[in-house]
Amino acid sequence: MLVASGRIDMFRGFFARMIIELIALDGMMASGLAITADLVETANRLRGQAGRTRLFSLRLSGAGAGAAGVFLNLAVAEADAPPADLVVVPGLGFATPDALAAGLARPDVQAAGARLAAAVGGGAEVAAACSSVFLLAAAGLLDGRRATTSWWLAPVFARMHPQVRLDPDALVVRDGPVTTAGAAMAQMDLMLQVVARHGGPGLAQDCARLLLLDQRSSQARYMAPGFMAAADDRIARAEAWARARLDQPFTAAEMAAAAGLAPRTFARRMARATGLSPVGFIQRLRLERATELRETTRLSMEEIAARVGYADASTLRRLMRRVGAAGRRG
Incomplete structure (x- = not known):
């Protein structure tokens, strides 16, 4: 049995549960949603094995929340729900510049961008991976900040958002309340960082061992x-x-x-x-x-x-x- 370890973990049980809101949109890669849910649940189970309370509470929002809720067995956020501490958007699945432009113009995608801006305005953290990083930039949340995105979309991103300090080699970048990640499977690395930040590095390491996840820091080697x-x-x-x-x-x-x-x-x-x-x-x-x-x-x-x-x-x-x-x- 794996038990969350590390000196920082000793103090986490005294804090309130962190509310994570996962935005689900039509056409989004199911893997990004599932990775987020699986890592959060694994972290909570490991804490339970150690006799501690669950650290994370996960809920869904967005136009695709209903279908995703059935798939992931997660509750959809109610209108009067308490504010989230972290709002996460996995990769949208837009693989080409044309698909990206069309997708960003969708009303549900624009609504998600507004939700992210409102979250930061309310004091929450936000995170996005892959093409969803464009949502953060369009909302003005990356102005003057360092960020990353999918390596094959990096040239497009740099042209569209020169005000952002783009690091296309980086796998995960945190700058203030905003965290960005590279290509779709970097959602895993993003969530491991969230677990480490709020549950301690020992808990994140145990999650990685249990799920056979490699520790990575760069997407440079994957660039084609x-x-x-x-x-x-x-x-x-x-x-x-x-x-x-x-x-x-x-x-x-x-x-x-x-x-x-x-x-x-x-x-x-x-x-x-x-x-x-x-x-x-x-x-x-x-x-x-x-x-x-x-x-x-x-x-x-x-x-x-x-x-x-x-x-x-x-x-x-x-x-x-x-x-x-x-x-x-x-």
């Missing part, structure tokens, strides 16, 4: 440069050219020529499509291939470095550690 490059046919052409010669040294200017673009035009279009500089994009391609070789072959790091254009294996190791892609062999 080819996925982002596909947004621009010239950048996609340059990407294909580069992939064919990753074992060779080449410059950003040569890559621009392969795309049929002047270097400055190439750099602008690269940034718009991927959020990266040409040099940064080349590095991502090399690291992606190196990680694949590291995880699927028995090649030494020296051999892998040579295959992805690095003369020095120590340089490759350092870069892989920086993005959390050192990788253990299976």
Whole structure:
């Protein structure tokens, strides 16, 4: 039996239960809702095993709350319910810029944004993952703040909300009363942070062990440069050219020529499509291939470095550690 541990946990039982409001909207990824409910329930059960009171109370709101309530066996917030301490919006499931624009214009989505703004105005915390981070930005809750979002939506977010200090590599970012998370499954990491903050790190660690959840801090290793490059046919052409010669040294200017673009035009279009500089994009391609070789072959790091254009294996190791892609062999 796992029991929540840690010195901080000793004092949590004296505090009132934290009310978490989970906004459910039509089309939202069910996994984000379920992850939130499962982590909250796991934390409460572990406290019960330790002879302590339940720390969290979870309820639903939003246009999709009725259906989600049946699915998750959760109560829907009543109009006269006490105010929430934390309002959470999992990923909305908008995978493309066009789908995002259409989704953000929906009345139920705009109502959710207003709910988040009202929550912060009333002294509550708010949190969002994936494309739902755009709701926080549209409500003005991220102005001047540091935030993250899904890595493939980061270029779109940066263009739409230049007033936000975006960190696309980060998995979870907390700035004041606002917490943001990366791609959809980062909802798990977001909720683990909530549990750690309000129940102590020991409780969060026990939840992670019980549910077999890895501790992560960055989404950089999951970024697929080819996925982002596909947004621009010239950048996609340059990407294909580069992939064919990753074992060779080449410059950003040569890559621009392969795309049929002047270097400055190439750099602008690269940034718009991927959020990266040409040099940064080349590095991502090399690291992606190196990680694949590291995880699927028995090649030494020296051999892998040579295959992805690095003369020095120590340089490759350092870069892989920086993005959390050192990788253990299976």
